[in-house]
Amino acid sequence: MDMKFMPEPYKVKMVEPLRILPKEERIEAIKKAGYNTFLLNSRDVYIDLLTDSGTNAMSDRQWAGLMMGDEAYAGSENWFHLQSTVQEIMGFKHVVPTHQGRGAENLLSQILVKPGSYVPGNMYFTTTRAHQELNGGTFVDVINDDAHISDNPDVLFKGNIDLKKYEDLINKVGAENIPYICVGVTVNLAGGQPVSMKNLREVYELSKKHGIRVMFDCTRYVENAYFIKAREEGYKDKTIAEIVKEMFSYADGATMSGKKDGIVNIGGFLAMNEEELYSKATALVVVYEGMPSYGGMTGRDMEAFAIGLKEALDYNYIKHRVEQVEYLGNKLSEAGIPIVRPVGGHAVFLDARAFLPHIPQEQYPAQVLAAEIYIESGVRTMERGNVSAGRTKEGKEYFPKLELVRLTLPRRVYSYAHLDFVAEAIIRTFKRRDEIKGLKFIYEPPVLRFFTGRFEHVE
Incomplete structure (x- = not known):
């Protein structure tokens, strides 16, 4: 049978009535x-x-997870589940929980951005740039020019970093004044556009050459992985989980709003490999978010988040x-x-x-x-x-x-x-x-x- 679209891979278990005003x-x-x-x-x-963001429908397993909430102020079992899930899926050593993505952006910017800093990225995002600027930094757009053209259907990875723009910035301001490059996967304000694996690899190699950190805004990383599987040569036979793991191998850390590809209503984290950055983040998270074992989330929210991260890889x-x-x-x-x-x-x-x-x-x-x-x-x-x-x-x-x-x-x-x-x-x-x-x-x-x-x- 020739179908126009794939039916929903789920069945309705609960309904919320809608109404339309005159x-x-x-x-x-x-x-x-x-x-x-x-x-x-x-x-x-x-x-x-x-x-x-936070408007998703959770699964029956996520709702069941809410009943397993360990609401201890410190050392919650749900935190350890979330932490190990992020480590397993993304491969980062350290995870700092936050109430949502902008909490992670705040921590990262306060620690790394200072007056005179330049933060390149593949198109700005509103809250990300605001945190960078509030800490004295300057955002610099280094996305490829095709991203600024709305109707350009043949460009399959409009979120890609323009390597020449990036290298020109390094040569102009000095690598020591670039605390990290922020790579959005996908790029929201370009229209939800993906970044190719090839480009992620090249950005990482160029950054390592100059000693610059690569930090992903990975709010919609599963969507990016799907586009790589569907559009990039050599990935159609790989699983979403395998593609995700390779993507994050080209990053030193990431901020995430769990309210998107975590399929939950609240939550986020800052992840990284660097010990010193982790130490500073755990000290600062207490000031703005909460203990390093909950970061503004309840135990039940962390449990649903951990389950949602795995469900999103399906x-x-x-x-x-x-x-x-x-x-x-x-x-x-x-x-x-x-x-x-x-x-x-x-x-x-x-x-x-x-x-x-x-x-x-x-x-x-x-x-x-x-x-x-x-x-x-x-x-x-x-x-x-x-x-x-x-x-x-x-x-x-x-x-x-x-x-x-x-x-x-x-x-x-x-x-x-x-x-x-x-x-x-x-x-x-x-x-x-x-x-x-x-x-x-x-x-x-x-x-x-x-x-x-x-x-x-x-x-």
């Missing part, structure tokens, strides 16, 4: 939220594609996960909706500048589009453009080349029927795009403005 109430809700989808109440959202799980995203992307692309191509691993990204060409970037077309999709359908999405990019230290807006709206699929949550509804809503929004107006700030916080900023329409 359009008049949606208009009032988004206005009250300052046209910021982050400020909408969850009860006013029909299908929630804001993020895949090929049927990750194949379905990525194919769901691809299904939505293809449906939109076939309807003429401008999206980032190839479609990434965790989300479909709409090209807001191409969607709303009449709205200048200083009027935040991605922010506008996310609000309009909610008005049209009750579907919540997220801006990933000029608002997320923020401002330079001098107060000027960044104006990134990619002005995107992210449609992020939580793991094991929505069906293909939900995705059909989302696609149809966006197509309807596209048909009335000429009537959509720009936005301006009425409240702009100094850091990470996309979370709590408020807007009104430009007349």
Whole structure:
């Protein structure tokens, strides 16, 4: 039988009712939220594609694991299970638990970044760059140029580091001023784009030549491994676990938000091989997170996290996960909706500048589009453009080349029927795009403005 898509590799055991507000109430809700989808109440959202962070559906084994929570303040059995699982899957010697990924970013930046530091990476991520800058560092984008082109379907590893850009930076500022290179696997703001194994290997070799640490942002590393298996020569017969192990052999450490490929609602860690870095991290984690044996997580959360890390390596799980995203992307692309191509691993990204060409970037077309999709359908999405990019230290807006709206699929949550509804809503929004107006700030916080900023329409 010729099937359009792979059915869900699970069956439904519990349901959570959904409701959709009448359009008049949606208009009032988004206005009250300052046209910021982050400020909408969850009860006013029909299908929630804001993020895949902590919004996953846990398995029956993970739920069973919650009942095995050892809530000791120190030395929890669940911590030892989580620690050994990370060591087994990734191969790092040391693990420091944190409440989520940005807790790990904070520890790493406080320990290694100082005024005058430069931190290269394959495109910024919002919280990562914020921690680096708050500690006096400067982020430098060394991703390949193809990553900044939204519709470029033939480039299969748009997350790759440009080795020449990286080496030019080393020669310009000196390796001693580069505490580490941050390699995202996958690259969120490029559209969930993967990094090839070849590139990871080359980046590691160049870094070792100059004595620079390689630290992964491995929040979605299983998705990256799947793309390597599907797209890179020599890996189609390897298991996801084997590919993951090789990936991490080209890193000195990693930060992770367990709320993504850990398939849990909370949790994260900082992992490393270096003894001195581990010693400093365990001292600092007590100040910001908790004891080095829980780091802000409960015992039950650590147990679910450990189980989720292993479940994520299942090929049927990750194949379905990525194919769901691809299904939505293809449906939109076939309807003429401008999206980032190839479609990434965790989300479909709409090209807001191409969607709303009449709205200048200083009027935040991605922010506008996310609000309009909610008005049209009750579907919540997220801006990933000029608002997320923020401002330079001098107060000027960044104006990134990619002005995107992210449609992020939580793991094991929505069906293909939900995705059909989302696609149809966006197509309807596209048909009335000429009537959509720009936005301006009425409240702009100094850091990470996309979370709590408020807007009104430009007349």
